Amino acid sequence: MPTTLPNIFENPLIAIAIGIGGVMTVLSLNVLFCIWFERKVSAWIQRRMGPMEVGFHGAMQTVADMMKLLSKQLITPEGIDKPLYHLAPIVVFAPVVASASLLPFSASVAISNIDIGLVLVFMFGGFAVIGIFMAGWGSNNKYALLGGMRAVAQNISYEIPLILSALSVVLMVSAMGRGITVDGVQTDLLGTNLAHITFVQANTSLWFIVFQPVAAIIFFIATLAETNRAPFDIPEAESEIVAGFHTEYSGMRFGLFFFGEFTNMFIGAMVMTVLFFGGWDGVWLVGSWLPGPVWFFLKTYAIIFVMMWVRWTFPRLRFDQLMTFCWAVLIPLSIVNLLVTAFVIKVL
Amino acid sequence: MTAPTDSPTLPMNAPPQAPTLVQAHDGDDETYYLNMGPQHPSMHGVLRLLLKLRGERIEVCDPVIGYAHRAHEKMAENRSYVQFYPNTSRIDYLSGMIYNIGYCQMIEKVCSYEVPERAVAIRIIACELNRIQSHLLWLGTYLMDIGGITPFLYCFDDREEILGILDRVSGSRLTYAYGRFGGVTRDVDDVFLSQATAFLARLRGRFPLYAKLVEGNVIFRERSIGVGVIDRAMAMRYGVTGPCLRAAGVGYDVRKAEPYGGYEDYDFDVPTREAGDCLARYEVRVAEMEQSCRIIEQAIERLPEGAFGPKKFIKKLKPPVGEFYFAVESARGQFGMYLVSDGKDIPVKLKLRTPSFANLSSMSEALAGTMVADTIAVLGSIDVVMPEIDR
Numbered sequence: 001m002p003t004t005l006p007n008i009f010e011n012p013l014i015a016i017a018i019g020i021g022g023v024m025t026v027l028s029l030n031v032l033f034c035i036w037f038e039r040k041v042s043a044w045i046q047r048r049m050g051p052m053e054v055g056f057h058g059a060m061q062t063v064a065d066m067m068k069l070l071s072k073q074l075i076t077p078e079g080i081d082k083p084l085y086h087l088a089p090i091v092v093f094a095p096v097v098a099s100a101s102l103l104p105f106s107a108s109v110a111i112s113n114i115d116i117g118l119v120l121v122f123m124f125g126g127f128a129v130i131g132i133f134m135a136g137w138g139s140n141n142k143y144a145l146l147g148g149m150r151a152v153a154q155n156i157s158y159e160i161p162l163i164l165s166a167l168s169v170v171l172m173v174s175a176m177g178r179g180i181t182v183d184g185v186q187t188d189l190l191g192t193n194l195a196h197i198t199f200v201q202a203n204t205s206l207w208f209i210v211f212q213p214v215a216a217i218i219f220f221i222a223t224l225a226e227t228n229r230a231p232f233d234i235p236e237a238e239s240e241i242v243a244g245f246h247t248e249y250s251g252m253r254f255g256l257f258f259f260g261e262f263t264n265m266f267i268g269a270m271v272m273t274v275l276f277f278g279g280w281d282g283v284w285l286v287g288s289w290l291p292g293p294v295w296f297f298l299k300t301y302a303i304i305f306v307m308m309w310v311r312w313t314f315p316r317l318r319f320d321q322l323m324t325f326c327w328a329v330l331i332p333l334s335i336v337n338l339l340v341t342a343f344v345i346k347v348l
Numbered sequence: 349m350t351a352p353t354d355s356p357t358l359p360m361n362a363p364p365q366a367p368t369l370v371q372a373h374d375g376d377d378e379t380y381y382l383n384m385g386p387q388h389p390s391m392h393g394v395l396r397l398l399l400k401l402r403g404e405r406i407e408v409c410d411p412v413i414g415y416a417h418r419a420h421e422k423m424a425e426n427r428s429y430v431q432f433y434p435n436t437s438r439i440d441y442l443s444g445m446i447y448n449i450g451y452c453q454m455i456e457k458v459c460s461y462e463v464p465e466r467a468v469a470i471r472i473i474a475c476e477l478n479r480i481q482s483h484l485l486w487l488g489t490y491l492m493d494i495g496g497i498t499p500f501l502y503c504f505d506d507r508e509e510i511l512g513i514l515d516r517v518s519g520s521r522l523t524y525a526y527g528r529f530g531g532v533t534r535d536v537d538d539v540f541l542s543q544a545t546a547f548l549a550r551l552r553g554r555f556p557l558y559a560k561l562v563e564g565n566v567i568f569r570e571r572s573i574g575v576g577v578i579d580r581a582m583a584m585r586y587g588v589t590g591p592c593l594r595a596a597g598v599g600y601d602v603r604k605a606e607p608y609g610g611y612e613d614y615d616f617d618v619p620t621r622e623a624g625d626c627l628a629r630y631e632v633r634v635a636e637m638e639q640s641c642r643i644i645e646q647a648i649e650r651l652p653e654g655a656f657g658p659k660k661f662i663k664k665l666k667p668p669v670g671e672f673y674f675a676v677e678s679a680r681g682q683f684g685m686y687l688v689s690d691g692k693d694i695p696v697k698l699k700l701r702t703p704s705f706a707n708l709s710s711m712s713e714a715l716a717g718t719m720v721a722d723t724i725a726v727l728g729s730i731d732v733v734m735p736e737i738d739r
Binding site for chain 2: 042045046047048142143146230231233234312313314315316317318319320321
């Protein structure tokens with residue numbers, strides 16, 4: 001099982017410092033890469049080239065954009081609700097960063113290995129909704145308010161199939177993890193511990209996507225909706241309501257929202273990797289060629305690629321159709337999936 | 349004195365079915381006003397939509413126009429016929445060729461000028477290419493409004509071919525001045541014809557791609573079926589013409605109803621649909637692109653030899669005294685020109701009846717009771733060009 005940072009470094013303060021520094025570095029690099037990747041993927045799908053000027057194939061383009069954002073004038077609109085307006089980007093951005101520390105990157109090291117890790121990840125994801133609504137209401141702008149209201153309804157609705165489909169995996173891990181020998185000790189593996197989930201898949205070399213394809217698809221769709229990615233990007237639907245809830249944010253304040261959105265996507269993809277694609281487990285025969293974390297990130301970015309692919313292919317769902325899809329299709333499907341999983345586990 | 353058209357039983361004189369003017373705030377706290385203002389990432393030109401909303405439902409939609417008024421009709425009163433000619437392609441810049449040629453055809457009919465047969469065929473090829481180009485742009489922007497950003501670039505890729513072909517022969521990509529009174533400016537050569545033929549083959553190969561990408565997509569169908577219904581009665585009431593009218597079940601096309609410019613010799617269908625919703629308008633326009641391909645094919649095949657224009661380009665006109673009306677079918681509907689002439693080289697009055705004006709008026713009734721997200725979809729599917737409305 002992964003040894004966590006506080007255990008490796010005797011001094012807890014050093015562990016915390018390294019943890020924070022490491023997480024922020026990884027997340028910043030991820031956002032830099034994701035933005036470049038998004039622009040390139042969208043360009044290739046649209047028969048364009050994407051950024052080509054700044055650096056090799058535009059690799060430094062994101063750095064240039066960040067510099068531009070940092071140097072922009074921060075326009076504060078009149079009549080805003082000051083605490084809400086100023087705190088909103090932080091409320092959107094901080095919990096997602098916190099949840100990045102809960103994920104196990106390899107079999108030997110994790111930043112923290114908490115028994116209720118999965119529950120905490122979903123909890124942190126839920127905070128972002130408050131931030132979005134704070135932005136929508138505090139902006140003194142009808143477009144932002146519309147975007148904020150839509151975001152709240154969408155996000156809290158899609159949390160339900162998200163959690164229900166993850167529950168199916170939790171059930172499976174708890175059933176398969178009875179009395180397994182780990183590091184020489186016989187333990188019961190808990191379904192909510194992210195490292196345990198990965199360990200079960202690595203042990204049997206059978207990823208949960210094989211057992212739970214329906215849950216995986218539901219989880220993917222719900223993740224798209226949670227991170228406000230198309231076809232669920234109504235809260236920031238550019239062609240309808242200007243920019244939705246972040247209309248009134250300029251410069252680096254907008255940059256923080258952006259950072260939060262891409263980090264959210266990253267976390268969502270990482271959780272999906274852990275739950276369904278075996279986390280640090282290598283692909284069948286070539287598993288030992290690359291170390292665990294490399295496999296982890298490869299799978300994560302493959303999922304992110306699919307998310308971007310979906311975004312640039314499909315049009316947007318209208319808001320009531322989106323809600324109907326969640327409540328009338330996804331939730332019954334995920335409940336049925338959960339019941340079938342429980343039944344099968346009981347029988348076998 | 350009542351004219352025959354004043355009869356209250358005529359559908360066009362029926363009172364409007366939904367409130368269309370936004371009144372002062374009526375104290376109802378459940379409603380609010382949202383301005384989809386003239387500056388908007390998606391507005392098709394500068395249009396202000398004043399919406400009275402209850403939650404996400406539209407109660408009243410009031411379009412406010414006039415932001416792109418450039419006084420074309422006044423300019424016509426101060427210029428000679430030849431001097432006004434370049435203005436015509438800027439009225440609706442997406443049907444620039446059709447408007448140019450239409451203006452020439454009006455003058456030719458009024459002054460009884462002969463047009464050589466070769467010029468007639470060349471004009472038809474150019475106008476139909478223009479129509480295809482306009483529909484391609486509409487397709488790309490309509491899909492972009494619904495949220496699928498990628499097809500926009502595919503449509504513009506095809507459109508680029510057309511612009512290149514027309515640029516080669518006329519000198520401009522968008523606002524041409526290709527016609528002259530009595531013919532066209534320049535002759536077309538074999539390169540033009542081979543380029544046009546190659547383009548037709550390419551476009552026909554692209555139709556299945558668009559069909560698969562768009563029509564098979566369940567999200568697109570959900571956003572288009574039953575949305576923004578303009579039925580037959582509503583269309584007749586507002587004077588809607590063009591693909592919007594044909595999508596409501598009325599097969600009225602000026603090229604068939606009052607043939608002009610050689611269209612009577614060509615074999616093509618007028619596609620209609622019954623539903624009158626966004627999907628019907630989409631299907632009508634895609635079918636029209638195919639029909640335009642047919643027309644271009646026939647014109648290329650039977651392109652006669654001969655002169656391409658008058659022997660001497662006419663600069664000073666001597667039109668007869670009187671009032672004249674001439675209409676052509678542009679990409680958006682019936683474009684009519686009402687000319688009042690007193691025999692001089694400068695018209696007394698040139699009234700431009702543009703199709704988008706009537707088409708946009710029907711939108712306020714079509715939108716009442718629908719959701720905000722449908723506003724852009726319906727506006728996109730009606731295909732308005734704001735400069736044409738404001739002139």
